[in-house]
Amino acid sequence: MAKPQLRSVETAPAPAPPAFSFQGVSRRFGAKSVLSNIELTVPQGEFVAIIGKSGCGKSTLLRLLAGLDQPDGGQISRAQTQPGQSSIRIMFQEPRLLPWARVVDNVAVGLTGLAGRAEAKARAHDLLAQVGLAGRDGDWPSVLSGGQRQRVALARALIGQPSVLALDEPLGALDALTRIEMQHLLGRIWQTQGFTAVLVTHDVAEAVILADRVIVLDAGKVALDLAIPLARPRRHGHPDLALYEQKILAQLFGDEAI
Amino acid sequence: MTAGSNRFGAAIGWLLPILILLMWEVMSRLGVITENVLPAPTEVFAAFLRVLKSGDLARNIGVSSWRALTGLAIGGSIGFALGLANGLSLLSRNITDTTLQMVRNVPHLALIPLVILWFGIDEGAKLFLVALGVFFPIYVNTLLGIQTVDPQLIEMGRTYGMDRRALFLRVILPGALPSIFVGLRYALGIMWLTLIVAETISASAGLGYMAMQAREFLMIDVVVLSILIYALLGKLADSFVRLLERLCLQWHPAFQKTARS
Incomplete structure (x- = not known):
């Protein structure tokens, strides 16, 4: 350097x-x-x-x-990536959300191994607001529309700051x-x-x-x-x-x- | 659906049984059904009070329930463990699945003569039969549940860096759960069926024993009572699993509206 x-x-x-x-x-x-x-x-x-x-x-x-x-x-x-940052995230044609996890927990999946549970939830909450899904934290994926599910998938991909x-x-x-x-x-x-x-x-x-x-x-x-x-x-x-x-x-x- | 109409929907299910009971009573009173074929519901109820007071009923239900649940616990946990092992490991499946599928095709009640030779007419025989009976539905459905978990979700879990443990707990097990519950409900049906047969053939306590004993003394009211109690216990077990399902599968679209049962 x-x-x-x-x-x-x-x-x-x-x-x-x-x-x-x-x-x-x-x-x-x-x-x-x-x-x-x-x-x-x-x-x-x-x-x-x-x-x-x-x-x-x-x-x-x-x-x-x-x-x-x-x-x-x-x-x-x-x-190379910095610690706490994911190197690459992939977003698929299908949202691939876990049907048995609430929206906020689905977003927190993006921080697997990068942050603790509480921090992951807090950051997931912020990111949901960024993708226009504020207040939907506690919903099940099955009640969301196709576009909303893809927003959740986007939030999940972005939360690790890839x-x-x-x-x-x-x-x-x-x-x-x-x-x-x-x-x-x-x-x-x-x-x-x-x-x-x-x-x-x-x-x-x-x-x-x-x-x-x-x-x-x-x-x-x-x-x-x-x-x-x-x-x-x-x-x-x-x-x-x-x-x-x-x-x-x-x-x-x-x-x-x- | 509102809560009120749901309660009405649940209540309407009891209308037919009550009607049948009334018809039965009327036919008995009119002498269309004679007493040595089928006693009137009121007589069955009188028999119920009699065995309740003598303490026989509670003791026999206790013995039967203990056999049913212990057999379920033994057979169910072995079936669940093998279902998991064979769902997660190809090696384990290759080694055991063929054998298990062959054994599955033997009707377990056909083993009764052999089981009596092995265990005598002790508790062991009944537990063995119940355990064997519940093993297969739980094994088959656990295995099926794991095999049908969406591979796209597993790939997603991997790309997000889940290790094997996290992948199992957060993706595979929850995905297999609906199928495991189907297996459990099948198993409960087989559990009571097996127990009835086993207790009727050889026992010194339990509901089946109570029915056979009553038959010896031509107490048809107690025989009918035993049959009704079996039905009630079966329904109770099924309702319990439904409750468990509703708690564990809240995410499932089928359980988000009011249950259609």
Whole structure:
């Protein structure tokens, strides 16, 4: 740390240190190669969206990142975390709440091994307020709506102050209006907390409205790596967004008119 | 549903039994049902007062209940332990499950002659039969409950850093609990059934003994009384488990509205 950081030629501001990086990562299931030779470095605090058709390997990439699966080749390196902080949290398409635990206890699951029971409950209470569920601490998950359950799952993922939040199509099962609401919530929380976000999605509009950078995966390779340097908050239906959406769709579908 | 209409719903369940009882009384009084086939409810009630006063009833219910609960405790805890072991460990399941499934297909009451040879007509025989009878429903349903816990929840628990102990206590056991309760309720039915058969064949105390003794002396009212008390005890045990269910499964959508029973 004491070493002076001298960079000779520099035009842009210094990039943040990487939150994680994939170096030549491959993964195959049987004879089928799902990911081949992936090179991807994501600086800390960046919001990356990974998009692609079904079966392009995007969920596999996320599972590798979260350590739920091991690569067959290459290497994944992750930044060190401070004590009391979780390194990576994954949020699934399904909320995966424990039906037999009250909402506040479900959020406290996110502090397993990081904090004691009482502290976990107090922090869970605060976080529920942040995701717009103040006063619902004592409810059973079964009485919540789909969107509310996903908010609880978000609170559970965030309570450990992860350095990386991996989102596996977390809004895919929600209705269109609830999804827009959740996108705003997610964007707002990401801006205040400053974690690195990796969002896997099918929804090009969602990727463009939330991400700093969109990665298009095709047949297990990075087909497009597109920066989206638009100011926030971004509004649905803005013409600038449409421009980026078209670029991504063109990459996904070639020249077929969409 | 409001509390009032719920109480009404519970009360309406007793309407039919009371009606049947009244019909029975009337038919007996009219001589349609003769006394040596089925005595009138009032006579059964008189018999009830008689055995209650003599102290026979309390003693016999005590003996039968002790047998039932001890057998349940022994067979149930072995079934629960093996269900847990085989649900959590593939090795344990591979070693024991085939054997257990084969033994399960032997009707346990078919073992009565053998059991009498082994244990005589002592308490041991009855406890063995009850324990064997309740073992399987509890074993099978505990195992099933653990095997059907949502694997997505287990994966979630792992990604949040739960160790094996936490995973078991916070995810697997609560997830298996509804199924374990189903097993317990099956077991209670089998527990009384087994005990009735065992006590009727050979006993020197207990409700079954009381019924057989009464038959010797052609006291049909006491025979009918014994049968009714068996029914009552069975219902009591079932209600107790339902209460336990309602306490332990508050989270379950089926128990959040008023129970539909």
